[in-house]
Amino acid sequence: MKKFCSNCGNELAEGADVCTKCGKMVNASNAAAGSKNKIVAAVLAFFLGTFGAHNFYLGHTSKAVTQLVLTIIGYITLIFLIGSLFIMATGIWAFIEFIMILTGSIKDSDGNALV
Ligand SMILES: [Zn+2]
Structure with missing residues (x-):
C-alpha cells in the first residue's frame, strides 16, 4: 500500500520516517492519533x-x-x-x-x- 506525505502529498518510500520532499516527519502510527500528550x-x-x-x-x-x-x-x-x-x-x-x-x-x- 502506497503512503503519501500528509504535508505535501509526496509519495513516500516504504518504511520512510521522513518525507524526502518537505522533510516532515511521517510515521504510520501517527496517522490516527498524534504524538502530543x-x-x-x-x-x-x-x-x-x-x-x-x-x-x-x-x-x-x-x-x-x-x-x-x-x-x-x-x-x-x-x-x-x-x-x-x-x-x-x-x-x-x-x-x-x-x-x-x-x-x-x-x-x-x-x-x-x-x-
Ligand atoms: Zn512532504
Missing part, C-alpha cells in the same frame, strides 16, 4: 498558559507567540494598571484552551488528536 498540554496550559507554553508544545506557534507577547506587554505596562487587563485576558484565553484540551477540542498543528 493531552496531560502535558493541559498542565502547560494551566501553569504556563499565559506564556503560550501549551501552544508552543502543540506546534501552534503563531498563537503561542501572540499569548507570550500579550503577557509580556501586560507585565511591561503593569505599572500603568492597563497591563493587568492584558494578563487577565490572556489568562482567561489560556484557561479556556486548558478546558478545550481536556475535552479534546484542541488538536496539534498537524490536525492530530492528542493522546
